[in-house]
Amino acid sequence: MAMFNRMLDSFGPQHWWPGETRLEMMVGAILTQNTSWKNVEKAIAGLKEKGILNIEGLHEIPLSLLAEEIRPAGYFNIKAGRLKNLINYIKEGYDGDIPLFFREKTDALREGLLSVKGIGPETADSIMLYAAKRPVFVIDAYTYRILNRHRVVDDQATYHDLQTLFMDNLSEDVALFNEFHALIVKTGKEFCRSKPLCDSCPLNGWEKIDIQTSY
DNA sequence: CACCAGGCAAGTA
DNA sequence: TACTTGCATGGT
Numbered sequence: 001m002a003m004f005n006r007m008l009d010s011f012g013p014q015h016w017w018p019g020e021t022r023l024e025m026m027v028g029a030i031l032t033q034n035t036s037w038k039n040v041e042k043a044i045a046g047l048k049e050k051g052i053l054n055i056e057g058l059h060e061i062p063l064s065l066l067a068e069e070i071r072p073a074g075y076f077n078i079k080a081g082r083l084k085n086l087i088n089y090i091k092e093g094y095d096g097d098i099p100l101f102f103r104e105k106t107d108a109l110r111e112g113l114l115s116v117k118g119i120g121p122e123t124a125d126s127i128m129l130y131a132a133k134r135p136v137f138v139i140d141a142y143t144y145r146i147l148n149r150h151r152v153v154d155d156q157a158t159y160h161d162l163q164t165l166f167m168d169n170l171s172e173d174v175a176l177f178n179e180f181h182a183l184i185v186k187t188g189k190e191f192c193r194s195k196p197l198c199d200s201c202p203l204n205g206w207e208k209i210d211i212q213t214s215y
Numbered sequence: 216c217a218c219c220a221g222g223c224a225a226g227t228a
Numbered sequence: 229t230a231c232t233t234g235c236a237t238g239g240t
């Protein structure tokens with residue numbers, strides 16, 4: 001059976017991305033960099049409570065205060081700067097108009113996100129797929145770990161290598177890409193951390209390149 | 216106690 | 229170009 005169906009049968013739909021607004025999803029994408037979602041939730045909740053989870057609020061709050069607000073998410077000084085960079089980019093280029101920002105064509109939107117200091121390929125693609133709802137496959141450390149462990153890719157496969165592998169074998173379906181990535185993270189967390197846990201992994205016996213599926 | 220979490224940029228050679 | 233290091237809280 002295909003990789004996707006094995007995971008879906010085991011875990012069911014994951015319903016990503018958590019977040020009520022596109023801005024909240026973008027903020028979450030930055031805050032979750034190398035950080036558990038649990039910690040991100042605390043920081044997001046804090047921002048909501050202060051009423052600053054909006055363009056103007058995030059623009060007006062001083063950098064040092066923003067850092068304190070997002071402390072639970074870790075790397076708070078770094079991430080406060082990264083949030084400011086994104087907000088400034090949308091303020092300057094799109095007058096702080098988020099709907100206008102998301103009206104950009106897919107390639108231009110991705111390039112724009114990548115031009116923001118602190119937004120790399122995974123963060124940009126998470127925003128592309130989950131906030132902008134574009135058919136861009138998100139790669140992360142779990143994707144690499146799982147495919148490498150199953151000898152589908154070699155040790156030095158790059159982000160782009162993995163992204164191309166998935167996108168060449170799947171139709172451009174936002175809902176499929178959404179669930180696929182979420183299920184990879186779920187499977188990685190549950191079964192791809194240490195050896196013994198591999199025993200009951202739904203991907204056991206999955207060796208050949210069987211990425212193609214429909215959803 | 217060590218190790219990791221839904222990365223990224225900057226520094227080093 | 230190809231590694232290495234800093235960033236930091238909170239859970240296992």
